[in-house]
Amino acid sequence: MKKKGLSLLLYTIYVKIIYILYDHCGHVIYTEKRIENMDSLQELWTLFLSSLLEKNLVSADSYRLWLESLELKELTATEAKIYVPQAFKINILKELYTELIETHFSAMLGFPVKVFFYHDDMQALPILELIPNQSFEKQSVIATDVLLGQGYTFENFIVGTTNRLAHSACLAVANRTAQGYNPLLIYGDSGLGKTHLLFAITNHIHKNTPDSKILYVKGEDFTNELVNILTQKKPMQYFRDKYRSVDVLLIDDIQFIAGKSATQEEFFHTFNALYDDNKQIILTSDRPPKEMKTLEDRLLTRFEGGLIVDIQPPDLELRIAILKKKAEQLGIDVPNDVLFFLADRIKSNIRTIEGAIKRLNAYSFLGNGVIDMNLAKQSIADLLERPVSTMTKVEQIFDVVSQKYNISVEDIKSAKQIKEITFARQVAMLLLRRVTELSLDEIGKLNGKHHSTVMYAIG
Structure with missing residues (x-):
C-alpha cells in the first residue's frame, strides 16, 4: 500500500477511536470507542507485521512461527486485542513479543496502546505487572516479599567480576553490617541486575526482621505521587509520614527526580529526616550522580557521602554462568558449545541473555527437542549482535x-x-x-x- 493510503487508513482509525467533545466550559473530553471493522483492522495489522519483517525486527522463522497467524480483533485508544489461534503460543507471545509489538505498533498508530492476547472464549488478559495496580495512596508500599516476587534473592543473583562489589555492598546493607554505606547508590545500564539487588535486599530484610518497615518505590512514582498531592491540594503530612517513617527506603531510578525542583526539594528533606534517624537509604541510577546534570548540588554531596558502586555489563564468564543457571531453572540441557556461542554473541545485558535461553527452550519444545548449534542460531537470529562493518x-x-x-x-x-x-x-x-x-x-x-x-x- 502506498504511504498516502496508509496515512489515510491510520487517520480514519484514529478518528474512529477518539471522539473529542466540548462541554459547556470548553474543556476537551476524550472517550474511547471500540473499532470492529475487520477489513480495516486486518489491513492495518498486516501492514504492521510486514513492517516488522522489513525492518529486520524479527527473523523470517520467528515471524512464521509466532506472528503470522495472529489476528487483530479490536482496537481502542488504549488497547489492542489480538486473537491467538493456537492457545499454547500465548505465554511465549506474552513473554517474548509483548514489548516489541507494543513499542512498534504504538509508533505506527501515533498513540500508545497495550497489547492483550487471547484464545477463543478465554478473556483477553494483560501482562501482569510486578506490583498490582492499586489506589495511588497504597501504591509502592511493600508489606511482604510476595508483592516483589520471591524470585529476587541474593541466592539466585549470579555473581561475577563485573557486579561483585555491588552484590557485596547490598548484602552488607541487608545484614545491617555496613553503617557507613548510607546512602548506598548502585548505577549501571538497564538490565544488569540493579532492581534484582533492591528486591533481594527487601526480601532478605523482611525475612530476617519481619517488623521492619520497608518502602520500595520508583523515582517516577515518587514524583507522580508528590505531583498528585500538590495538584489535588491534599495534606502534605500524609506524604511525609509515609516516606519518613520507614526503616529502609529503596528508590529505583533516582535519576528521574533530576531537573524537578519540587521533587528534589521534598526528597532532600526526606533524605535528611531518614539519615538523621539512622535509617537506611538505597538508590539505583542509570548513571553516576556527577553525570546527572540537573541534580542539585546539595543532593549530589549527600549521595557522594555514602557508597557509590557500579555494575558493568557481564563478562564472558558471567554470561556463561547466567546461561547455565537459566537453563538449569528451565530444566533443559544445553551443550557447552551452544552456551559459549550464545555468551560470545549476546553481550548487552542480563535480560537479553536470559531471553536467549527462553527462546531456545521454546523452539526446542515446539521442534524435535534437540538443542544444537543450528537450533540456537535459528531461535535467536534477531537477538544476535551483528558484526560491525x-x-x-x-x-x-x-x-x-x-x-x-x-x-x-x-x-x-x-x-x-x-x-x-x-x-x-x-x-x-x-x-x-x-x-x-x-x-x-x-x-x-x-x-x-x-x-x-x-x-x-x-x-
Whole structure:
C-alpha cells in the first residue's frame, strides 16, 4: 500500500477511536470507542507485521512461527486485542513479543496502546505487572516479599567480576553490617541486575526482621505521587509520614527526580529526616550522580557521602554462568558449545541473555527437542549482535579522533600540514591499522596518502 493510503487508513482509525467533545466550559473530553471493522483492522495489522519483517525486527522463522497467524480483533485508544489461534503460543507471545509489538505498533498508530492476547472464549488478559495496580495512596508500599516476587534473592543473583562489589555492598546493607554505606547508590545500564539487588535486599530484610518497615518505590512514582498531592491540594503530612517513617527506603531510578525542583526539594528533606534517624537509604541510577546534570548540588554531596558502586555489563564468564543457571531453572540441557556461542554473541545485558535461553527452550519444545548449534542460531537470529562493518568502524574512528582533538573529519582527511591536524591524522591512521583489517594502501587512500606515508605515521 502506498504511504498516502496508509496515512489515510491510520487517520480514519484514529478518528474512529477518539471522539473529542466540548462541554459547556470548553474543556476537551476524550472517550474511547471500540473499532470492529475487520477489513480495516486486518489491513492495518498486516501492514504492521510486514513492517516488522522489513525492518529486520524479527527473523523470517520467528515471524512464521509466532506472528503470522495472529489476528487483530479490536482496537481502542488504549488497547489492542489480538486473537491467538493456537492457545499454547500465548505465554511465549506474552513473554517474548509483548514489548516489541507494543513499542512498534504504538509508533505506527501515533498513540500508545497495550497489547492483550487471547484464545477463543478465554478473556483477553494483560501482562501482569510486578506490583498490582492499586489506589495511588497504597501504591509502592511493600508489606511482604510476595508483592516483589520471591524470585529476587541474593541466592539466585549470579555473581561475577563485573557486579561483585555491588552484590557485596547490598548484602552488607541487608545484614545491617555496613553503617557507613548510607546512602548506598548502585548505577549501571538497564538490565544488569540493579532492581534484582533492591528486591533481594527487601526480601532478605523482611525475612530476617519481619517488623521492619520497608518502602520500595520508583523515582517516577515518587514524583507522580508528590505531583498528585500538590495538584489535588491534599495534606502534605500524609506524604511525609509515609516516606519518613520507614526503616529502609529503596528508590529505583533516582535519576528521574533530576531537573524537578519540587521533587528534589521534598526528597532532600526526606533524605535528611531518614539519615538523621539512622535509617537506611538505597538508590539505583542509570548513571553516576556527577553525570546527572540537573541534580542539585546539595543532593549530589549527600549521595557522594555514602557508597557509590557500579555494575558493568557481564563478562564472558558471567554470561556463561547466567546461561547455565537459566537453563538449569528451565530444566533443559544445553551443550557447552551452544552456551559459549550464545555468551560470545549476546553481550548487552542480563535480560537479553536470559531471553536467549527462553527462546531456545521454546523452539526446542515446539521442534524435535534437540538443542544444537543450528537450533540456537535459528531461535535467536534477531537477538544476535551483528558484526560491525569495516566502514562503520572507520567512520567511528574518524568521529572519535575529531571529537578528541576538536578537529573536523574533513581536516583530518585533508592535505593540510598544520601541526595539530597532522598529529590527529597520525592518530587516526594508527587506530585504523590496529582496529580494522584495512591494508596500508587502503588506509592511505582514506587519508589521501601513499602507503609509505602511512608506514611512517604509525611506525
